[in-house]
Amino acid sequence: MTVDHLASLRQGTAALAELLARADLTVPVPSCPGWSLAELGRHTGAVHHWARAALSTDGPPALPPGPADDRDVPGAYADAATALLDALATTPADQPCWTLDRADRTAAFWARRQAHEVALHHWDARAALHRPASIDPATALDGIDEVLGMFLPRQVRLDRLPATADVVHPVPAESGAVLPVGSGDLAGAPVGAVAGPAEALLLLLWRRTDVSDDRLQLRGDRAAVAATLDRPLTP
DSSP, X not given: OOOOHHHHHHHHHHHHHHHHHHSOTTOBOTTSTTOBHHHHHHXXXXXXXXXXXXXXXXXXXXXXOOOSSGGGHHHHHHHXXXXXXXXXXXXXXXXXXXXXXXXXXXXXXXXXHHHHXXXXXXXXHHHHTXXXXXXXXXXXXXXXXXXXXXXXXXXXXXXXXXXXXXXXXXXXXXXXXXXXXOSSOTTSOOSEEEEEOHHHHHHHHTXXXXXXXXXXXXXXXXXXXXHHHXXXXXX
């Protein structure tokens, strides 16, 4: 499965902008403790501006604060999304720039990263409103690859992840691929495996759900699997 990251970002930002324009912005977002919908929109808009700035820098730009008044959040978010999409559409995918990934210092990184930023936070927002929320399988598989290929190694490198020798094998139903998770030797014998839809596994890696999710089938040492996954694998 392949993902058109710009198309995904365009659809995701439009959906989130519409939700923010219509929803009660004081609603709390349980999957982002301490946030309301206004804060979710403020944060995501600021990250869009940050990513756009990164396209033309060789170092990390400053993260802007966003609008002080919650009532200004929907409009500010829509503007930030438009500015990011315009910048990505006019920037060659292979243009060098600063990114979070030492192995990919090109503009294409930001199209992918922001597509997943929006997919996850749109899920957060819809879940907060008790509406059906979903992430399509192709996006979820790509998101899992991003976590395991970029975020998890970065968390280890930055000493943000408590060390453990345990390894867990997530297995997405859509691909059947075994995807080792751990902060040490990934070739070691796993303490267990978790199988299920890619969406559920992605949400598990981002700590939006846990191993008790009915969509997941767990094999092995349940406590060890839960402990290995319930760590800051992502920022």
